[in-house]
Amino acid sequence: MTATLKLQELVESLREQIRYHNYRYHVLDNPEIPDIEYDRLMRELQRIESENPDLVTDDSPTQRVGAEPVAAFGTVRHTQAMLSLDNAFSEDELREFDRRVRQRLEMEDESQAIDYAAEPKLDGAAVSLLYEDGKLVRGATRGDGTTGEDITHNVRTIDGVPLRLRGKGYPRVIEVRGEVFMPKAGFEKYNEYALEHGEKTFVNPRNAAAGSLRQLDPRLTAARPLDIYVYALGFTDGVEVAGRQSDVLDQLQEWGLKTCPERAVVSGVEGCLNYYKTIGARRDALPYEIDGVVYKVDRVAYQRELGFVSRAPRWAIAHKFPAQEELTIVNDIEFQVGRTGALTPVARLKPVFVGGVTVSNATLHNIDELHRKDVRAGDTVTIRRAGDVIPEVVNVVFARRPAGARKVRLPKKCPVCASAVVREEGEAVARCTGGLICAAQRMESLKHFVSRRAMDIDGLGAKLIEQLVAAGRLTTPADIFSLKPDELSALERMGEKSAVKLIAAIEKSKATTLQRFLYSLGIREVGEATAATLAAHFGNLQAVLDASEEDLQQVEDIGPVVASRIVAFFAEEHNRAVIAALRNAGVSWPEVESGLLPSEGLLVDKTFVLTGTLENMTREEAKAQIQAGGGKVSGSVSRKTSYVVAGSKAGSKLDKARTLGVEILDEGQFIRLLAG
Numbered sequence: 001m002t003a004t005l006k007l008q009e010l011v012e013s014l015r016e017q018i019r020y021h022n023y024r025y026h027v028l029d030n031p032e033i034p035d036i037e038y039d040r041l042m043r044e045l046q047r048i049e050s051e052n053p054d055l056v057t058d059d060s061p062t063q064r065v066g067a068e069p070v071a072a073f074g075t076v077r078h079t080q081a082m083l084s085l086d087n088a089f090s091e092d093e094l095r096e097f098d099r100r101v102r103q104r105l106e107m108e109d110e111s112q113a114i115d116y117a118a119e120p121k122l123d124g125a126a127v128s129l130l131y132e133d134g135k136l137v138r139g140a141t142r143g144d145g146t147t148g149e150d151i152t153h154n155v156r157t158i159d160g161v162p163l164r165l166r167g168k169g170y171p172r173v174i175e176v177r178g179e180v181f182m183p184k185a186g187f188e189k190y191n192e193y194a195l196e197h198g199e200k201t202f203v204n205p206r207n208a209a210a211g212s213l214r215q216l217d218p219r220l221t222a223a224r225p226l227d228i229y230v231y232a233l234g235f236t237d238g239v240e241v242a243g244r245q246s247d248v249l250d251q252l253q254e255w256g257l258k259t260c261p262e263r264a265v266v267s268g269v270e271g272c273l274n275y276y277k278t279i280g281a282r283r284d285a286l287p288y289e290i291d292g293v294v295y296k297v298d299r300v301a302y303q304r305e306l307g308f309v310s311r312a313p314r315w316a317i318a319h320k321f322p323a324q325e326e327l328t329i330v331n332d333i334e335f336q337v338g339r340t341g342a343l344t345p346v347a348r349l350k351p352v353f354v355g356g357v358t359v360s361n362a363t364l365h366n367i368d369e370l371h372r373k374d375v376r377a378g379d380t381v382t383i384r385r386a387g388d389v390i391p392e393v394v395n396v397v398f399a400r401r402p403a404g405a406r407k408v409r410l411p412k413k414c415p416v417c418a419s420a421v422v423r424e425e426g427e428a429v430a431r432c433t434g435g436l437i438c439a440a441q442r443m444e445s446l447k448h449f450v451s452r453r454a455m456d457i458d459g460l461g462a463k464l465i466e467q468l469v470a471a472g473r474l475t476t477p478a479d480i481f482s483l484k485p486d487e488l489s490a491l492e493r494m495g496e497k498s499a500v501k502l503i504a505a506i507e508k509s510k511a512t513t514l515q516r517f518l519y520s521l522g523i524r525e526v527g528e529a530t531a532a533t534l535a536a537h538f539g540n541l542q543a544v545l546d547a548s549e550e551d552l553q554q555v556e557d558i559g560p561v562v563a564s565r566i567v568a569f570f571a572e573e574h575n576r577a578v579i580a581a582l583r584n585a586g587v588s589w590p591e592v593e594s595g596l597l598p599s600e601g602l603l604v605d606k607t608f609v610l611t612g613t614l615e616n617m618t619r620e621e622a623k624a625q626i627q628a629g630g631g632k633v634s635g636s637v638s639r640k641t642s643y644v645v646a647g648s649k650a651g652s653k654l655d656k657a658r659t660l661g662v663e664i665l666d667e668g669q670f671i672r673l674l675a676g
Contacts, residue, residue, distance in 0.1 A: 007048065011055050014045040018061045022159070023166055023256050059135050059163040063156075073214070074150035076140035077618075079235040082128060082177060083145060083311055085294065085318040091273060094295075097317045098269040101297060104306055104314065113268030115298040117245040118275045119260045121318050122229060123289040124181030125210040127155060129230075129257075131174050134165040141213065144452060145311055146620075151213050155180070157222035160229075166256035172652070175234035176257060182208040183287050186225025203357060205289045229260040231294070237651060244298045262286075265298055276319055283321070292320040309529070325384045325394060328352035332377050333364070333408050337416045339444030340524050341431040345370045345408065347381070347393055354385050362391040366428040367410045376405040416440040443469050445522050449477040450509075453528055454520035455587075457509045459502040467491050477520070478581035480506060510586045513621045514541060517589060521579075523569045525562040533558065534566075536627045541579075545570050590617065590625055590674065603631030603673075607640060611654055612647030614667050625674050637662060645670045 018041050024032050031038075042061065049056045056063065088094040101114055126142040139155030141148040155161050158180065165174075182190070187205040194201045202208035212224040233248050249259045266275050276293050283290060297303050297315040306314040329350040335343045345364040352359055362383055364370040373396060375381060380400040381393045414421055414432035416439055423430040432438050446465050450457040460480070468474040473487065483506065488499035518541075519531035526534070537555045538544045544566075552563035569575055608626050610619050610633065617625070622645065623633045637644060637656040644657035644664050657664055665673065 007052065008055065011045065011048055011052075014041055014048070015060060017041055018045065019162070019164065019166060019256070022061065022162070061163065063163070072216070076128075076138065076143075076148045076150050078128060078140070078143075078146060078148060079175065081145050081311070082126060082142045082148070082234070083308065083313055085316055086312045087292075088317050088319045089322075094272060094276075094317070094319055095269050097295075098272070101302075101306065101315065105302060113271070114302070115244075116266050116268075116272055116295040117249070117263065117298045118266050118272060118293060118295050119231065119263035120279055120286070120288075120290040121292040121294045121320075122179040122181050122260070123204075123206045123291045124179045125206070125213055127151070127178055127180050127213070127228070128234060129155065129161065129176050129178065131165055131170070131176075133172060134170055136161065136163050147452070149214070153218040154213050154215060154221040155228075157218050158226045158228055160227045160258045162256040164256075167254055170255050171236045171238035173235070173237035175236070176230050176252060177232040177234050178228045178230035178257075180209050180213060180226055180228045181205060181288050182212070182224065182226055184289065185287065186227075190224060227288075228258055230257040231260070237653075243300055245296050245300065245303070246298055248300070266295075272319070280321060290321075292318050294318050311528070324354055325382050326352045326354045327380055327397065328359075328383055330375060330377055330379045330381055330393075333370070333375065335411055335415050337414060337432055337438065337440035339441055339448055339522055341433070341438065341441050343367075343411070343414075343421060343430045343432065347375060349381075349383065352383060354383055354391065357385070359383055359385070359391040362393050364393060367408075367423075367430060368428045370408055374407070376401070376407060378402040378405045414438060414440075439469065442475065446474055446477060446480075448522050449520045450480070451520075454516055455509045455512060456516070457502075458505045459498070460505070464491065464494070464502075476578045476581070478578055478585055481510070481582070481585035481587070510588060512587065513589045513617075513624065514539075515624055517541070517582075517587065518544065521569070521575075524565045526566065530558065530562065532624065536624055539629075545576070545579075590621070590671075603629035606631040606642040608633050609635070609637050609641050609644045609653055609657070609662075610647075611644060612650030614645075614647040614670075616667065616671070622670070629674065643670075643673075 018038070021031065021033060021038050021041070024030055045060070046062050049060065049062055086097075088097055098114065102108075102110075102112065105114075107114070128138075128140045128142070128148065129136060130138040130140075136156065137152075138150065139152045139161070140150055143149060156163065182202075182205040184205060187202065187208055190208065191201040193199075202211065208224070209226060212221050212226055215221045230252050231249070233252065244265075246263070246265045249263065253259045262279065264275060266272055272293075272295050279286075279290070279293055295317055297306065303313070303315040308314060330347045331350055332348040334346050334348060336346050337343055345367065347362045347364055349360050349362060364373070364375060373393060375393055375396055378401070380397040382395050382397070383391055384394045385391050410423070410430055411421055413419065417432065419438060420433045421430050422433055432441065443462075443465055446469065447462055449455055450460045450465070455477075457480070465474065468483075468491075473483070474480065483503065485496070485499040485503050488494050488502055489496045494502075513535070515528075515532045515535040518526060518534055519528055533555055534544055538547065547566070549560065549563040549567050552558050552566055553560060558566075603626060606626075608631055610622055614622060626633050631642075634641065637653050637660065639660055639662075641657070641660075641662045644653060644662050645667070646654050646657075646664055647667055654664065656662075
């Protein structure tokens with residue numbers, strides 16, 4: 001054996017030993033050797049690699065901090081959406097969640113208890129870790145659930161994140177989700193250091209974790225005491241998901257990924273409540289901050305049957321701890337006008353520190369809520385961060401009310417445009433009638449139209465929209481598509497290159513989807529989920545425009561109120577005029593021209609599997625088109641698969657389709673099939 005081969009074997013042996021001891025220390029919390037022996041192994045590996053740089057690999061334990069600072073964060077589109085969780089703030093809400101789960105699973109016998117995987121809800125930053133052939137290749141933030149930021153250079157610095165998975169049996173591609181956090185002791189120590197050196201301190205461990213992950217220089221992240229617990233399996237290629245959530249986490253731990261040591265499987269809602277009380281009693285003694293408990297239906301088969309609603313799974317819920325409260329004084333009460341014209345009373349507060357942040361404003365929701373609580377300027381009030389997120393006024397301390405404090409009345413005129421304010425019978429919300437005349441509605445509507453989840457016009461931000469509105473250049477969304485580079489370059493903070501880049505982004509946005517377009521219009525009650533349902537049900541815009549309230553109520557999850565809002569929106573001629581102008585400007589998307597319901601579509605009883613990258617649409621858009629035609633989309637290939645749609649860089653699913661003799665479509669064939 002040559003000296004080089006012997007050296008390579010020695011290096012690999014050292015790396016395997018170090019990885020093993022990292023696993024014992026960070027994952028199992030059961031070290032096998034003293035720190036000094038671990039340090040000897042690491043120093044020996046560092047010495048050999050420094051003398052033989054050609055032997056250095058990216059996944060070597062010595063390479064946790066080796067990347068150069070980046071200029072900006074890249075974007076990452078999650079292969080599988082990182083969903084948020086619905087919240088329960090009371091025992092009754094948790095019981096209602098359990099009732100819905102059992103009802104959807106047709107477990108009418110109340111003695112049948114669901115097993116739940118329970119674990120503390122860590123107060124940190126959610127991340128996605130992607131491994132290929134066992135090697136860490138990407139780390140990303142959750143972002144908006146669909147798109148996050150590439151923070152690979154920073155997650156590599158966290159000792160609890162293995163650069164290479166251990167053992168065997170892991171899939172070729174595996175994505176896991178976890179929570180990066182800063183332990184309490186590390187947080188306190190870091191802040192002490194910052195104070196001693198005149199540096200900025202962090203408000204709480206959650207902000208510390210999130211801020212550390214967004215450092216452009218990984219050396220700064222490495223200097224901060226971060227840790228991670230993995231809580232879920234995301235996208236995989238080449239492995240079947242285990243039968244239970246608890247088994248999934250056990251398997252991830254065997255592969256070297258850290259999971260929360262406090263996790264447990266409990267039986268039924270009573271088991272959940274007992275776990276909640278136990279963890280709550282230990283909350284202050286835990287080495288990390290938590291803000292509640294997460295329960296997930298343990299059986300993966302049940303999870304699949306329960307499915308999802310909007311951006312959250314039906315099979316999981318976060319049971320939040322009671323919010324922190326503080327007293328402060330209301331300096332004034334003002335009315336804000338939203339993009340739909342709704343007037344919302346807002347309490348301007350004497351700043352107060354609540355739940356780790358300084359609060360100076362709190363919503364009063366609507367005029368009825370304001371009068372119910374009888375909040376007035378000058379009052380001393382209790383402020384709570386509901387769910388540790390949204391500041392709200394809980395109650396007034398009437399014993400401290402100053403003399404002469406006046407009851408707040410609903411304004412008769414819009415505070416922005418002076419148009420009349422109306423309040424429909426039976427509605428809690430009052431609205432400005434100014435429509436596009438009202439600058440608040442116009443700007444907010446335009447901001448919504450260009451937002452990432454709507455038309456996604458990159459570069460057309462809030463400040464630029466405000467300038468264009470102030471200049472009278474933008475009055476409706478259609479005006480965006482007539483903007484010229486020279487008029488943009490003349491604006492503040494806009495050069496010629498930026499103007500040309502923005503015009504290109506506007507042009508690119510013309511190719512969209514019906515779902516995004518419907519959502520971008522800002523119709524009351526039509527969020528992303530409803531827009532997606534409408535697009536899938538009707539298939540094309542004209543069918544939506546022509547739909548009656550009765551037609552709309554045939555769509556899943558659309559009731560009479562939402563149906564009336566949609567019909568009222570499209571009944572307005574000026575709204576139809578704007579839509580026509582947008583279409584004339586070139587805004588377009590693939591449509592199912594037949595307008596058939598999914599149960600009558602061309603693809604009924606057909607099951608599709610998507611693999612690789614499509615050039616003319618995203619996977620989400622392709623999935624929506626298939627569902628609009630009545631077809632189904634599966635994540636795995638079997639003999640029951642009707643078609644595999646193969647884009648560029650198709651993976652193992654394509655190989656399996658060939659083996660099973662499943663019909664394979666390229667993108668062109670797929671588009672022709674959709675068109676009928």
